[in-house]
Amino acid sequence: MLINSLYFINSLFFNFCIAFYLISALQWYSYKLKRVFFHYHKPLWHLYFLLCPYLIFLAFPLYSLIYFIILAPILYFWNKSIDKKLIFTNKVKWFFVFVFIYNTLFAILSLRFSFLFNLCTLISALLSLKIYDLFSNLYYKKQAKIKLKSNEKLKIILITASFGKTSIKNFLYELLKDKFKVYKTPRSVNTLIGIVSDINNNLSNETQIYIAEAGARAKGDIDEITCFLEPQICIIGEIGNAHLEYFKSIDNIRQTKLEALNSKRLEKAFLHTSTLKQENEIITLYDDKISNIKSNLEGLEFKVFLEQKKYEFKSQILGEFNTQNLCACILCAYYLGITIETIKNQILKIKSVEHRLQVISKSPKFIIDDGFNGNFKGMSTSYRLCKLYQGRKVLVSPGIIEVSKEENIKLAQIINDCFDLAIITANVNAEIFEKELTIEKIILKEKSELVNILAKETKNGDLILFSNDAPSFM
Template sequence: MNSIFIPVVIASIVVWGIAFYFRSRFLLHMMQLEGYKNKNFLNWINEFKHRAFYSKLNLTTFLALILIILALVTKNGKLVGVSALSWCAFIMLGIKFKKEKVKKDLVYTERAKRLMTTNIIVNIVLIIIAIIILVLTVENTYFLYLSALLFITVTYYLQPYVLYLSNVIVAPIEKGINQKFFDMAHDKVRSFDKLKIVGITGSYGKTSTKFLTSTILEEKYNVLKTPESYNTPMGVSKVINNDLNKEHEVFVVEMGARNIGDIREMAELAGPKIGIITSIGPTHLETFVNIENIMKTKYELIEELPADGIAIFNYDNKYIKKLADKTFKEKILYGMEDIENLDLYATDIEVSETGSTFKLGDKEGNSIICSTQLLGKHNIANLLAGAAVARALGLTFEEIASGISKVEAVPHRLQLINPGTGVIIIDNAFNSNPISSKAALEVLGQFKEGRKIIITPGMVELGDEEAEANKEFGRNIAKTCDFAILVGKNRTKPIQDGINEMGFSKENLFVVASLDEATKALQSIVRAKDVVLFENDLPDNYNE
């Protein structure tokens, strides 16, 4: 035994290192997708235990532990080598070497590297502490080794919680680094005296409105906008520090929130003079709890505007209407419903499968016909928000109409795609909600030819309202679609209930486990002139 003891120890260390790498890399990816928020990460562990503690891992870890415990209980030194080598074999068998097919891979940002380094250090420190305790309490070298093996097996298995601990430990460092970049951005954006800053928030429609507003404003100004879905303090700080310069005349900032106070922090950073609330509805209810907290948070943007600031409200939204009515700063109300009380509105709306036309009017009696390639009535509301900002910044109706005609569909937001195969694709895969899903089905229903097919995993982050919202979504699918392909057998149960409630043909309903399976199901039914709607595409941390 003595001759092979050291090689066995080395082998077990190597195996632990390999297993730790693959397990911690996957968990770091999930932590990154959860925004490095510990509460969100714990929620992910609880909801997706089958991914954090998958069956193969459970089985092999259990067998490895049993072998070590048997060797310890029987106190048979001859079993040490056999148990240790068997442990190595079981741990290796439990590793997921094959990388999951993901939509957004792990990005080794500086923050990710710091967390991974901290996690390695925490694991090593825990192991060293355990070994010190064992050295003081266990006399037999072989059994000391087996006891250490037992400990590292448990820490390996409980790695999600060790990563959580590591994130707690590194939090003060991250806070200091973030504050440094935040302060730099705060000072830089205020060094441009003539810069016009526009803040956009809402439960949904923020990103689309940002892109549309920027396109319209480019008729007159040099515009910088936050890219993609950059809507956090650190994301906006990065844009300000790296991209903003003296040539920019307008800076359009998207502001997202998951908690009360988030919008206030964003407004304190960017210092907007114009603020837009596009929508308020039941999103992120797992953190906001109720609609009143969402209203309070979105209104933080208006509260942070200077005394001479301009507040822009979507007056068609019943929640925003309440906020607008209590606002005494200069304000612009836009919409399509309560025209006599609006400053800017759309009438004579014609929405087709190729785009939309409408008359843009204001309370002074000015009007102009606008055309856009965008699909859906809700996109006209987003265009009105952009037009309201343009009016506040001095653009004429002619410049606004010209800008609207140049607006292109925002990727993955009711984006019409014709791949030339005879099948039309409507890509609405970005972050579905009750309003956008309903609008997407309305657009799908406007196509005159072909069968209508939807592929969707449903809606998430709606709190207690999620099940009922998805059930209603299912009812609307049954009214509009000829075929439905649902991704996620457990998550889509409320949608299935809604669809079945409407007497939808069971032969035309497919429930699959992944997007790959959904694609195969689609290929088995699709034919020329069909229209396929991709509604929502959940991030990798929601995979079942």
């Protein structure tokens, strides 16, 4: 009886340790097993927390209990040390319930037949989670669709782009909020399931305009969101090589973003010229309407060609690339009936989106947070902006994530020209920057070292740019 209890407890510790690590990794990578095993940025963690536990359990099916009792607190402190900790959503809670149920079932079978039955627990739990996902998603999608249809006057604006989606969403919200009852998807919620959850939990029945952001990792992702929302207006921003690792080519990215035009209710679309579409009664290309751009560390000045006339706008937002994001919002707001003068006043009041060229302080150190800017064009533009600063310039960045090696090599050349010190915060591009950076550089082994390094290596009067960000699992 004692031996049987030890077998059960050992299998329980084994499966829960593996389950805790695996569901953490799945949550980071949008619950895609393929990405966890073929696009994972910390393969040694798989060795420590997957392969080794399996080998030890197989070799010592009973006596490995001591190992798993030690591994459990290690995993606990590992989770506490990383910046993207496991969030115990309903989905995650159900996964652990499935693990417990199947562990009990297979532990009984293993006593009667073979201890190898214990290895079926995780596979069964993952399959059950998939089935749970399927049915719960169908239910919540149906509820969200009913809620959208019940508001007959609701106008939906869908925004997608390789980069700049969240900025466009936030800028547009600021232009519309005084005239309409507007709601926008929070933070960077941009998947179908995220949008469905947001509609069910947060969208008010009195909302007049719903602004939704759409992201993609594969062909069909935008189409799925478009077919669900059926937006009347869409904004397709600049097409670039963000997530090229998944799409394989710029053309695949472009075709995926253009799926936003598939809406049955589409009335108007504002597109970046990189979409390669032509203007017509529905489509307006917005970035070629901009001229006379002036950009510095105080803000922006630019002109927009509208209704056969050029109008001048001023903004306290930093970054020349933001003139394009603002222009898309200006045209959309004007289409919805906001006057030019009102738009001008609102543009002047709009503050930087959090973590997007956001000035944190100007003294004693000039600190700019651009942590959510993760594309070559935006990053390189912000670097040249920082070059205008008269004092010492320090860059804190992991480089660009999920792009080709060549993109980071080009970025390194610009860093060499614009900064005095570069602090590289992720292992994913460390090898490239070690070779390509000619300025003073510090490659961090662990992101947790950053605070001490900044205190030691920077001084009053320095400009410090936090450019892009990468979670510690990268």
